[in-house]
Amino acid sequence: MKDLAANADLLADAIAGLTAPQKSLPPKWFYDRRGSDLFEQITGLPEYYPTRTEAAILRDHADHLAGVVPPGGALVELGSGASVKTRRLLTAGGHFGAYVPIDISEEFLMATAADLCLRYPRLSIRPVVADFTGPVDLPLDVITTAKVAFFPGSTIGNLDPAEAVALLSRVRNWPGVEGFILGVDLVKPVGQLIAAYDDSAGVTSEFNLNILSRLNNEVHADFDVDAFRHDVRWHDDPARIEMHLVSSKAQTVTLGDHVITFAKGESIHTESCRKYTADTLADLALKSGWTLAETLMDADARFAVAVLRPASG
Template sequence: MTVKPSFSDATPVALDTPELAFLADVQDGLAKTQKALSPKYFYDSAGSDLFEAITRLPEYYPTRTEIGILDRSGPEMAALLPARAALVEFGSGSTNKLRRLLRHLDKLAAYVPVDVSGEFLRSQAEVLSGDFPHLRVEPVVADFTRDFDLPESLAGMPRAGFFPGSTIGNFEPSEAEELLRRFGRILGEGAHMIVGVDLVKDAAILERAYDDSAGVTAAFNLNLLTRINRELAGRFDLGAFSHRAVFNAAASRIEMHLVSDGAQEVAIGSETFAFAAGETIHTESSYKYTVETFRALVERAGWTWVQVWTDPEGLFSVHALRQD
């Protein structure tokens, strides 16, 4: 008889009092000359659901394009990963892309989804465990932008990392380099990684992907203010801010902003922040790379670049890395 595991107690990792860290990050970000909020706070339960809706939009090419690459080249990717490995997915979210890879990883020993959204993480782990009853699933509630320990039960297993979705593009290049170093420390010597990376392309394609006609991305962006109001007793008037997405060609990145529609003041905790009409909060950058510029970043971070797979239109790429 197979006993189905319970994920009500997913391995917790100390986040240095998350509420206080959230408040400090928001207050520090809004005190900057260019007001900014970290995109890692997008993903409360509502934000995670909205992002899943974004991935199904006709304008949003990254998800379906990456899935196409995983479907076509999954066997080659799986062949590069060690047998009986523990696969650690950083910022796991939905299991849709993972399932594309799992079908080719019949010798995988364990899957470790890592995410800050504990409720969403546990629900996804429950469903995956039901669909793959012989796969050991060990969810970890953690912020992958900080060091954390993997479960002790994985000791002795070879490690592999999975970081799809071009999430790495949400970090400044120097931060992305440090993030890859951190993943190397967490996974350990001899680790492998599969990483999704969005590619440079026509600005019109990029801007449509981040400012869809149905307004779902706008709702996703504005939900960050809703979360601040709910969790930090903020006083944002959502009707007084608008969503904007623009491609910054010089920096090779899409920028998402929340634009103040008029002069206003917003209280958060003990602080009050003034906004001029047209002033923006920079909520996300999504850097776009060429294969060559991403390979150079990988090698600066101490990984060995192994292989890349792209779609026929050259919209997206998936890279295999190894840590020697």
């Protein structure tokens, strides 16, 4: 087990979330090495359309999107993971000065950065271990460089509206920021959305439950992981999917100095995934100091890659 003191933030977030009236865990803690690996598996599942749909948009518009980054500028990716889709932009962006992948999972990030250094030897790869939901310290030589943020994968949908505005506002205040390339999942039939988060192979269930295993391994909790089940719910306002872990029995869990009590059927809310329309996306940009410059979509309007530009004034 890892040293408890090294995981104080994880423990603090877990205690705060699991002692609230609606128990919750922040989705950023999904991504230890196993969680990151499981998510990469999810992106290849037949039900999980967002990754392949967004990848096709990035493929078809790679040169155009790479051109959003000025010559010698930096592409700064929030929550970079394995940087799989980003490679289309890196390949098209021979004029980039640097790529700055930001991720909370240090082991996964460093392994990915090492691979990218081999694949793009002329590009400065500058990984940053950080939680992008808060302030991020960019490398000193990148701070004043012209830069464009990249946030693919519809991860913006994991944030509640206020958090999404706060994130986009922080990026808008970066020195030298010239654009924001943002992936957003769009509203569509509910059955298609539910299936994307509750796949027949059970990989998303395993991904969701892994957060409990992480708490057991890293902060010495004693969750009976088999006593929880994965559950997916749709809400109309705002339009969002929710993932929960539902207790199959009445039970107690020890977490630090706290004893957490669960009733049978009580849930832990682990993730929200908001879906956007053209209007709600434009409103998000406006509230956070950006303008929606263009929206690139697939033929079936399932997913969008938006280009935001700093609002004047």
